Amino acid sequence: MSEKNRDGKRNARERLAVEREKQKAADKRRRALIVGASVICVLGLAAVIGVVAANSGKDKKDTSGPVVSPSGATGKDSLAIPVGKDGAKSTLTVWEDFRCPACQAFETAYRPTIKELTDSGELKVEYHLVTLIDGNMGGSGSRKAANAAACAQDAGKFREYHDVLYDNQPKETDDAFADNAKLIELAGKVDGLDTPAFRACVNDGTHDSWVQKSHAAFQAGGFSGTPTVLLGGKNIYADQSMTPAKLKQMVQDANKG
Numbered sequence: 214m215s216e217k218n219r220d221g222k223r224n225a226r227e228r229l230a231v232e233r234e235k236q237k238a239a240d241k242r243r244r245a246l247i248v249g250a251s252v253i254c255v256l257g258l259a260a261v262i263g264v265v266a267a268n269s270g271k272d273k274k275d276t277s278g279p280v281v282s283p284s285g286a287t288g289k290d291s292l293a294i295p296v297g298k299d300g301a302k303s304t305l306t307v308w309e310d311f312r313c314p315a316c317q318a319f320e321t322a323y324r325p326t327i328k329e330l331t332d333s334g335e336l337k338v339e340y341h342l343v344t345l346i347d348g349n350m351g352g353s354g355s356r357k358a359a360n361a362a363a364c365a366q367d368a369g370k371f372r373e374y375h376d377v378l379y380d381n382q383p384k385e386t387d388d389a390f391a392d393n394a395k396l397i398e399l400a401g402k403v404d405g406l407d408t409p410a411f412r413a414c415v416n417d418g419t420h421d422s423w424v425q426k427s428h429a430a431f432q433a434g435g436f437s438g439t440p441t442v443l444l445g446g447k448n449i450y451a452d453q454s455m456t457p458a459k460l461k462q463m464v465q466d467a468n469k470g
Contacts, residue, residue, distance in 0.1 A: 305444050306444075316379070352388030354390030357415075361378075361397075363414075381402075
């Protein structure tokens with residue numbers, strides 16, 4: 214074997230060794246990032262526990278009054294707010310909290326597809342409003358925003374106001390929706406919603422007991438978090454491969470059956 218060939222093989226081995234070391238270093242950095250992320254999650258949970266402790270006992274409004282369902286509410290105990298045509302073959306059930314960041318993320322990603330499917334008559338959506346973040350973080354913004362959304366349903370403008378609430382969602386730790394004036398201000402973004410009747414409904418907490426009953430149904434259902442999104446009874450949001458395009462295809466395939 215010539216000296217030149219020996220040098221070439223030796224250089225190739227050295228380059229391979231260098232690449233292996235680079236890969237080991239990359240793997241080590243990736244493991245470190247995973248561990249770091251896990252620590253952040255644990256610390257975040259500790260912070261939430263601290264906030265819950267600090268807020269315990271706050272805003273314990275009695276919502277045991279008469280249950281006043283919003284106009285057009287459907288389903289068991291009239292706890293669902295429907296959007297879409299009654300004749301739609303497929304139904305999407307959404308359990309949501311207006312303070313929930315994950316609910317906002319779902320809205321951002323899926324809203325155009327859901328609107329397309331509901332407007333075309335292919336899908337009906339049943340929204341169930343819960344107060345999960347009020348319980349986890351303290352405060353009353355989840356309940357008051359849900360009541361305001363139910364008031365918007367009375368006015369026939371639920372979907373528009375629903376979208377405005379998510380478009381203007383505060384940070385999870387900011388209980389801005391607890392301020393009725395803020396909720397009424399946001400109603401100004403929906404044509405014709407800011408009326409004396411809507412203001413009275415918001416300020417009086419007309420649907421507070423209904424919201425509480427809806428949250429109790431969420432707990433009784435054994436759901437672990439929001440959003441919980443069911444299509445034909447199956448929790449599609451738990452599917453890590455789910456996309457708006459996949460949801461659209463699932464609805465269209467189901468409607469063919």
